[in-house]
Amino acid sequence: MRNRSCVMRLLRYKNALLKLKALNFVRVFSDNLADAAGVTSAQVRKDFSIFGITGNRRGGYQVGDLIENLSHILGKDKDYEFIVVGVGNIGKALMRYDGFEKSGIKISAGFDIDPTKYDPGAAVAVYDLSKLNEYVVKNKIRFGIIAVPEFAAQQAFEVMINSGIKGVLNFTPARLKGPEDCIINNINLETELESIIYFVNVADKTGGK
Amino acid sequence: MRNRSCVMRLLRYKNALLKLKALNFVRVFSDNLADAAGVTSAQVRKDFSIFGITGNRRGGYQVGDLIENLSHILGKDKDYEFIVVGVGNIGKALMRYDGFEKSGIKISAGFDIDPTKYDPGAAVAVYDLSKLNEYVVKNKIRFGIIAVPEFAAQQAFEVMINSGIKGVLNFTPARLKGPEDCIINNINLETELESIIYFVNVADKTGGK
DNA sequence: AATAAAATGTGAAAAAAATCACAAAAAATA
DNA sequence: TATTTTTTGTGATTTTTTTCACATTTTATT
Ligand SMILES: NC(=O)c1ccc[n+]([C@@H]2O[C@H](COP(=O)([O-])OP(=O)(O)OC[C@H]3O[C@@H](n4cnc5c(N)ncnc54)[C@H](O)[C@@H]3O)[C@@H](O)[C@H]2O)c1
Ligand SMILES: NC(=O)c1ccc[n+]([C@@H]2O[C@H](COP(=O)([O-])OP(=O)(O)OC[C@H]3O[C@@H](n4cnc5c(N)ncnc54)[C@H](O)[C@@H]3O)[C@@H](O)[C@H]2O)c1
Structure with missing residues (x-):
C-alpha cells in the first residue's frame, strides 16, 4: 500500500542509492538496501513489488535504473519550491540550510509579521505576510513550512491554503484543520524529545541497569 | 502495546490536557481527546486501557487525574536535561527555543568542534566537543541531540554513547549504529519535505482536475 | 424508585503491515 | 551443456494495529 511509512522507506532507499552511485556502485541487492534503510530485505522487495519496480533475479538491481524509477x-523529476512562514529560530535554520538543493528542494522566500524580519534583498528574501498571496500565486508555489508560534499556526495555515498551497510541513504543536486535499505533515520536537525520555526510562526499568 | 506510535499519542493527549487545564476544564471525554489528537475515541480508550488508565463511565475523565496518570x-515527574552536539543552524534553533521548559525539558549545553562557536558564558554554554565527556559524566546527562553534518554524525554519536548518553534525537540523515540499549529517534527534514511532494502529486493525479 | 441517557472498557472482528518461504529466473561453475 | 548457486518476486501466513460493538456503569430525569 502507498501509505506514509512505505513512501518514507522509498525515500530512504533513494538516498542510500544516491550515495552508492556517488561511490560508483552499479549493482545493488535488496540486502544492501535493507541494511542502509534499517529494514529487512523482504520489506525492500515487497515495497518495490507494490510499486512495480523489478530487478534481475540473481543479478539484483541496477543502481542507476533504480534511482530513475524511484x-x-x-x-x-523536477525541482520544487517551498516558502517558510515564520522566520524565527526554526524558520531561519531551514532558510540557511544549503543541503536541500541536492534533493531538488528550494526554499524560495520567507514571510513574517515582524517588520524587523523583513529582508527583501537577502539570498532567501523575507517579506511581509500580506505579500504571501501575491508571491505564491505569481510563482505558483504549492508547498510551505509553518514555523510561527503555535497560536498563529491556524491563521498562517489558512493564508497559505487560500493562496493555493497544497502541502505543508507544520513545526507547531497545533493540529491544523483544513481541506481534505491539503497534505499536512507535523513535526513536534517536544514530543520527539519526550518520547526519547519515555523509552530510556522504560529501558532502565526493564533492561536492568 | 507500548509501541512508539502509542506513546506519541499519549504525549499528544497529555499536551491537549494541559491546554484544557489552563482553560479550567475539569472533565474531559474520550471524544474530546480524540478530536484534539486527531484519532478516534475508541483509540483513546484503548490506549488508556493498555496502560490501565480508567475514567468514570458516563462521567468521562478528570483532567487533573489524567494529567497526573499520563x-x-x-x-x-521531573525535569530532564539534553545536550546539543553541533551548534549550527538546527542546533542553535533548539538552544534558543524557550518553549521546552514547560514540557520539563532543558537544553543545558552545546558542543562543537569549531572554536568560533565556543561560548562558555552564554545562557546555554557552548564548549569544545572534547569537554563533552567530562560535562556529561559530571552532570549525569542522559539525553542528547545530534545536529552535526552527516559525515560527523556517527563519530559524534559514539562520543555521546561513550559518555553514558542513553537517548538521542538525530537530525542527520545518517543511520546511527550503536548499542541496543540506546534509544535513537531520527528526524529527517529532507524526507519529510519530499514525502509532502509525493502525496501532493498523487492527490493531483487521482483527486481531481 | 424506576427509567432513560450517556459514556466507558474491552473482547472480538477487521484491516493493515510485516514476515515467511519458496518457485522462478539468472548467473556462475563444472 | 548440465548443474549449482544466488537472488528476486510474490502469494500465503503471521503479527500488529485499529475499529467495532455492546454490556456495564454512572448520572440525570421523571
Ligand atoms: N525552535 C525550536 O527548537 C522549537 C522546538 C519545538 C517546537 N517549536 C515550534 O516551532 C514553532 C516556531 O518556533 P521558533 O522557535 O522558530 O519561534 P520564534 O518565536 O523564534 O519564531 C516565530 C516567528 O514567527 C513570526 N510570526 C508570528 N506570528 C506570525 C504570523 N501570524 N504570520 C507570520 N509570522 C508570524 C514571529 O515574528 C517570529 O519571527 C513554534 O510553534 C514552536 O512551538 C520550535
Ligand atoms: N538546517 C536544516 O534546515 C537542515 C535540514 C535538513 C537536514 N539537516 C541536517 O541537520 C544537520 C545539521 O544541519 P545544520 O544546518 O544545523 O548544519 P550546520 O553546518 O549549520 O551546523 C553543523 C555544526 O556542527 C559542527 N560540527 C561539525 N563536526 C562536528 C563534530 N564532529 N562534533 C561537533 N560539532 C561538529 C559544525 O562546526 C557546525 O557548527 C545536518 O546533518 C543536516 O543534514 C539540517
Missing part, C-alpha cells in the same frame, strides 16, 4: 515514482 | 507513565 525518482519518477516519488515525483522528483 | 505524566507518571511518561516519566515526566
Whole structure:
C-alpha cells in the first residue's frame, strides 16, 4: 500500500542509492538496501513489488535504473519550491540550510509579521505576510513550512491554503484543520524529545541497569 | 502495546490536557481527546486501557487525574536535561527555543568542534566537543541531540554513547549504529519535505482536475 | 424508585503491515 | 551443456494495529 511509512522507506532507499552511485556502485541487492534503510530485505522487495519496480533475479538491481524509477515514482523529476512562514529560530535554520538543493528542494522566500524580519534583498528574501498571496500565486508555489508560534499556526495555515498551497510541513504543536486535499505533515520536537525520555526510562526499568 | 506510535499519542493527549487545564476544564471525554489528537475515541480508550488508565463511565475523565496518570507513565515527574552536539543552524534553533521548559525539558549545553562557536558564558554554554565527556559524566546527562553534518554524525554519536548518553534525537540523515540499549529517534527534514511532494502529486493525479 | 441517557472498557472482528518461504529466473561453475 | 548457486518476486501466513460493538456503569430525569 502507498501509505506514509512505505513512501518514507522509498525515500530512504533513494538516498542510500544516491550515495552508492556517488561511490560508483552499479549493482545493488535488496540486502544492501535493507541494511542502509534499517529494514529487512523482504520489506525492500515487497515495497518495490507494490510499486512495480523489478530487478534481475540473481543479478539484483541496477543502481542507476533504480534511482530513475524511484525518482519518477516519488515525483522528483523536477525541482520544487517551498516558502517558510515564520522566520524565527526554526524558520531561519531551514532558510540557511544549503543541503536541500541536492534533493531538488528550494526554499524560495520567507514571510513574517515582524517588520524587523523583513529582508527583501537577502539570498532567501523575507517579506511581509500580506505579500504571501501575491508571491505564491505569481510563482505558483504549492508547498510551505509553518514555523510561527503555535497560536498563529491556524491563521498562517489558512493564508497559505487560500493562496493555493497544497502541502505543508507544520513545526507547531497545533493540529491544523483544513481541506481534505491539503497534505499536512507535523513535526513536534517536544514530543520527539519526550518520547526519547519515555523509552530510556522504560529501558532502565526493564533492561536492568 | 507500548509501541512508539502509542506513546506519541499519549504525549499528544497529555499536551491537549494541559491546554484544557489552563482553560479550567475539569472533565474531559474520550471524544474530546480524540478530536484534539486527531484519532478516534475508541483509540483513546484503548490506549488508556493498555496502560490501565480508567475514567468514570458516563462521567468521562478528570483532567487533573489524567494529567497526573499520563505524566507518571511518561516519566515526566521531573525535569530532564539534553545536550546539543553541533551548534549550527538546527542546533542553535533548539538552544534558543524557550518553549521546552514547560514540557520539563532543558537544553543545558552545546558542543562543537569549531572554536568560533565556543561560548562558555552564554545562557546555554557552548564548549569544545572534547569537554563533552567530562560535562556529561559530571552532570549525569542522559539525553542528547545530534545536529552535526552527516559525515560527523556517527563519530559524534559514539562520543555521546561513550559518555553514558542513553537517548538521542538525530537530525542527520545518517543511520546511527550503536548499542541496543540506546534509544535513537531520527528526524529527517529532507524526507519529510519530499514525502509532502509525493502525496501532493498523487492527490493531483487521482483527486481531481 | 424506576427509567432513560450517556459514556466507558474491552473482547472480538477487521484491516493493515510485516514476515515467511519458496518457485522462478539468472548467473556462475563444472 | 548440465548443474549449482544466488537472488528476486510474490502469494500465503503471521503479527500488529485499529475499529467495532455492546454490556456495564454512572448520572440525570421523571
Ligand atoms: N525552535 C525550536 O527548537 C522549537 C522546538 C519545538 C517546537 N517549536 C515550534 O516551532 C514553532 C516556531 O518556533 P521558533 O522557535 O522558530 O519561534 P520564534 O518565536 O523564534 O519564531 C516565530 C516567528 O514567527 C513570526 N510570526 C508570528 N506570528 C506570525 C504570523 N501570524 N504570520 C507570520 N509570522 C508570524 C514571529 O515574528 C517570529 O519571527 C513554534 O510553534 C514552536 O512551538 C520550535
Ligand atoms: N538546517 C536544516 O534546515 C537542515 C535540514 C535538513 C537536514 N539537516 C541536517 O541537520 C544537520 C545539521 O544541519 P545544520 O544546518 O544545523 O548544519 P550546520 O553546518 O549549520 O551546523 C553543523 C555544526 O556542527 C559542527 N560540527 C561539525 N563536526 C562536528 C563534530 N564532529 N562534533 C561537533 N560539532 C561538529 C559544525 O562546526 C557546525 O557548527 C545536518 O546533518 C543536516 O543534514 C539540517
